[in-house]
Amino acid sequence: MTYKELIAQMTLEEKASLMSGKDFWQTKDIKRLGINSMFLADGPHGIRRQQVAADQLGLNAGLPATCYPTASTVANSWNTELGEKVGDYLGEEAVAQRVHVLLGPGINMKRNPLCGRNFEYFSEDPYHAGKMAASYIRGIQSHGISACVKHFAVNNQEERRMSIDTIVDERTLREIYLTAFEIAVKEGRTKTIMSSYNRLNGEYTNENKHLMKDILRDEWHYNGVVVTNWGGSNDRIAGLLAGNELEMPTTAGQTDQDIIDAINSGEIEEKVLDECVDRLLTLIYSTNDVFERPYKKEVDIERHHRVAQKVAEESIVLLKNEDNLLPLKFGKKVAVIGDFASEARYQGAGSSIVNPTILDHTMACFEESGIVSIGYEQGFERYGKKNRELINKACSLAKKADVVFLYIGLDEVTEAEGLDRKSMKIPANQVALLDALYEVNQSIVAILSCGSAVEMPWIHKVKGLLHGYLGGQAGARAILRVLSGDVNPSGKLAETYPFSYEDTPSYHHFPGDEASVEYREAMYIGYRYYDTANIDVLFPFGYGLSYTTFDYSNLQVDREGVTFELTNTGDMAGMEIAQLYVGCQSKEIFRAKKELKGFKKIFINAGETKTVVIPFDDKAFRYFNVETNQWEIEEADYNIMIGASIADIRLKETIFVQGTGAPFPYHKDQLPSYFSGQANDVSQEEFEVLFGKSVPIAKWDRHQPLGYTDTIEQCQYAKGVVGRLTYYTITFAHWFLWKIGKRNTANLIMMSIYHMPFRGIARLTGGIVNMPMLDGILMMVNGHFFKGLRHVFRERRKKIKKANSHSS
Ligand code: BGC
Numbered sequence: 001m002t003y004k005e006l007i008a009q010m011t012l013e014e015k016a017s018l019m020s021g022k023d024f025w026q027t028k029d030i031k032r033l034g035i036n037s038m039f040l041a042d043g044p045h046g047i048r049r050q051q052v053a054a055d056q057l058g059l060n061a062g063l064p065a066t067c068y069p070t071a072s073t074v075a076n077s078w079n080t081e082l083g084e085k086v087g088d089y090l091g092e093e094a095v096a097q098r099v100h101v102l103l104g105p106g107i108n109m110k111r112n113p114l115c116g117r118n119f120e121y122f123s124e125d126p127y128h129a130g131k132m133a134a135s136y137i138r139g140i141q142s143h144g145i146s147a148c149v150k151h152f153a154v155n156n157q158e159e160r161r162m163s164i165d166t167i168v169d170e171r172t173l174r175e176i177y178l179t180a181f182e183i184a185v186k187e188g189r190t191k192t193i194m195s196s197y198n199r200l201n202g203e204y205t206n207e208n209k210h211l212m213k214d215i216l217r218d219e220w221h222y223n224g225v226v227v228t229n230w231g232g233s234n235d236r237i238a239g240l241l242a243g244n245e246l247e248m249p250t251t252a253g254q255t256d257q258d259i260i261d262a263i264n265s266g267e268i269e270e271k272v273l274d275e276c277v278d279r280l281l282t283l284i285y286s287t288n289d290v291f292e293r294p295y296k297k298e299v300d301i302e303r304h305h306r307v308a309q310k311v312a313e314e315s316i317v318l319l320k321n322e323d324n325l326l327p328l329k330f331g332k333k334v335a336v337i338g339d340f341a342s343e344a345r346y347q348g349a350g351s352s353i354v355n356p357t358i359l360d361h362t363m364a365c366f367e368e369s370g371i372v373s374i375g376y377e378q379g380f381e382r383y384g385k386k387n388r389e390l391i392n393k394a395c396s397l398a399k400k401a402d403v404v405f406l407y408i409g410l411d412e413v414t415e416a417e418g419l420d421r422k423s424m425k426i427p428a429n430q431v432a433l434l435d436a437l438y439e440v441n442q443s444i445v446a447i448l449s450c451g452s453a454v455e456m457p458w459i460h461k462v463k464g465l466l467h468g469y470l471g472g473q474a475g476a477r478a479i480l481r482v483l484s485g486d487v488n489p490s491g492k493l494a495e496t497y498p499f500s501y502e503d504t505p506s507y508h509h510f511p512g513d514e515a516s517v518e519y520r521e522a523m524y525i526g527y528r529y530y531d532t533a534n535i536d537v538l539f540p541f542g543y544g545l546s547y548t549t550f551d552y553s554n555l556q557v558d559r560e561g562v563t564f565e566l567t568n569t570g571d572m573a574g575m576e577i578a579q580l581y582v583g584c585q586s587k588e589i590f591r592a593k594k595e596l597k598g599f600k601k602i603f604i605n606a607g608e609t610k611t612v613v614i615p616f617d618d619k620a621f622r623y624f625n626v627e628t629n630q631w632e633i634e635e636a637d638y639n640i641m642i643g644a645s646i647a648d649i650r651l652k653e654t655i656f657v658q659g660t661g662a663p664f665p666y667h668k669d670q671l672p673s674y675f676s677g678q679a680n681d682v683s684q685e686e687f688e689v690l691f692g693k694s695v696p697i698a699k700w701d702r703h704q705p706l707g708y709t710d711t712i713e714q715c716q717y718a719k720g721v722v723g724r725l726t727y728y729t730i731t732f733a734h735w736f737l738w739k740i741g742k743r744n745t746a747n748l749i750m751m752s753i754y755h756m757p758f759r760g761i762a763r764l765t766g767g768i769v770n771m772p773m774l775d776g777i778l779m780m781v782n783g784h785f786f787k788g789l790r791h792v793f794r795e796r797r798k799k800i801k802k803a804n805s806h807s808s
Helices: 004-008 012-017 071-077 080-096 126-141 170-186 209-219 236-241 254-264 270-292 301-315 362-369 388-399 428-440 472-484 527-532 672-676 684-691 712-717 721-739 743-754 758-763 771-781 785-807
Strands: 146-152 165-167 192-195 225-227 317-321 333-337 372-377 403-409 444-449 464-467 516-518 537-539 550-558 561-568 574-584 595-604 609-615 622-625 630-633 636-645 648-657
Touching: 004 270, 012 254, 012 270, 071 080, 071 126, 071 301, 080 126, 080 301, 126 146, 126 170, 126 595, 146 170, 146 225, 146 270, 170 192, 170 209, 170 622, 225 270, 236 254, 236 270, 254 270, 301 472, 333 362, 333 388, 362 372, 362 472, 372 388, 388 428, 403 428, 428 444, 444 472, 464 472, 550 574, 550 636, 550 648, 561 574, 561 595, 561 636, 574 609, 595 609, 672 684, 712 721, 712 743, 721 743, 721 771, 758 771, 771 785
Parallel strands: 146 192, 165 516, 192 225, 333 372, 333 403, 403 444, 444 464
Antiparallel strands: 317 464, 550 561, 561 609, 574 595, 574 636, 622 630, 636 648
């Protein structure tokens, strides 16, 4: 232990006090021992530091900060140096705002395109997400503060995120859902990890010893801190035993008392607490260091804005460019149409919301772009229905133009924390506008703004398609610079775009049933499924166009890695993202046909050739063997493929790789879907073979009274009228608020009330309601109204008396 002597000076109460927050964002201090508190703040693409956490829920706006493109956007740059730069700038701003722990990046896998927080995550591929995350972390932590990768782990949906039990087999867990975290820990050396709200195979992740101890601590040798997601702590003692150092936000000392009681009663040994305190102190001291010396309190807002623009420029993806319509030829007259051109869509909703320092909007940046605009028309209302009048006006303008720039996408409340999207479509009123425009002008370039994959049955009606994702506060200007040709687009998709939602591998098992979600597709998420099962997609993983062309040649493969040449065969300097895929030729262990094992982004001048080297690393040939319970290598011939995307392999070689000699863990005849790769609708029986046991019952047990871990949503079958009434009131309030256009508030109700487990009432109210009072509430909900009410009042009196006796 590093702080053994200091810990020896602490009372049990002091030690326990450090294990939970002081308020919504800060940890506790112990002044007499010189232990300072830390400030934790979101987030992943900009600092959201609240001046005061006045609203208990931490929802009021943050201080102004640069809003960088979201992770799903920067992911398209495939540039880890750029990722490090974003981290560096985030870190600088965090220090200026006196933030010790920055709550990001978010690195969950994009299992399904509808996950409401996909805009905050990097990729459907763990290697890609892990490398990008490690680069962010390096950048952030270069300032002495801590990053915090989240949400550990298998938090791949927002629906019922605080209660859902994720059922996933061990190999898939390791290869798909944990690898990005492993890279973040081992290569990024993150000092903090946030546990997720959900359960993993029956246990809350925060209490899951297999995840938190066997894997995180013992295998990955992680020595940092685990913080709960806000209000995500369930059983504090189980959490402590699994190594959870910090519960956030404050519980007004309630759970500190649980720890004290557990130690006093002998339920746990004091040394378990000491170890957690030691790791927390390490974080406190290491992140406080920077603030002990003079540090920069001001940031150059303009410079940071320009960096945000550069990051957006490198992340934009050109998806279609018929007749080389782009870059726009000099003197072409452009009609600018679409609500998003006047009010940029640049970030998602929820805890990651940044209050930007500056905000670029397309129309304001047009003049400097050199593109000749003949006018702007709104065309559609962001939250409205099809509007004939707006469409007519847009068509009149389009008729006069050479080219139409059509700004479409998803609105702010559709991509939000706490809720999943309902479909992969863009709103019908936008498609109606496109249909009408197509009748009058067929030179349409669509500019798409959204943070996740959408269906595009309308794609044949546009000649050009530029995907800006969610480009942050300077995204609008960045897009214009690509359209004008000032910037050659170099982004490539870090997720697949299927033709339709029904094609997605988790279509039948998302977001699961009432109590659990089964990951029956196993490792076949994203391209691993489409490519292996030969399903045609709209845009494959790793796809993106440039204004120039690249030629790949001279592949050489040896034990260390690959070397090849890349030539810019066009007439414009540009950047290419070359991707290394590996596929095993043996069929003894089922796998995806190709898996990403390396990538490089290279700048090449027109006509120039560069040699590219991509080394193999420890992940190139490994797979997780469930028999030996460790990573193994199968002895076999492997295809080594260099591609411009997963579907565009340019160079290929075969090498033989010596194996580790582990026994094959599967019987092919028992797992036909997995061996064929057709894993989009696996039967329960087959999944159970893979999973190694029966899956739990996926429905709520409606005969049981509601308890701490049941959600408010479950009040629909509560025994007490009060419970059912609560349910209907909330459902009505949501419906009503949505109807009158208060969509954000309606969403908030879903996120922070509807899906909240009862214990959240105590965990997230900063002590206003304590657990004994919650017992009373549960009695009321479960049909004992008066008894429950009396209980609530009695416990409230006790609480007040105790508080008074402490203060006197
Ligand atoms: C989110 C986290 C976030 C935390 C603090 C939670 O609801 O899931 O990502 O960091 O709130 O705002």
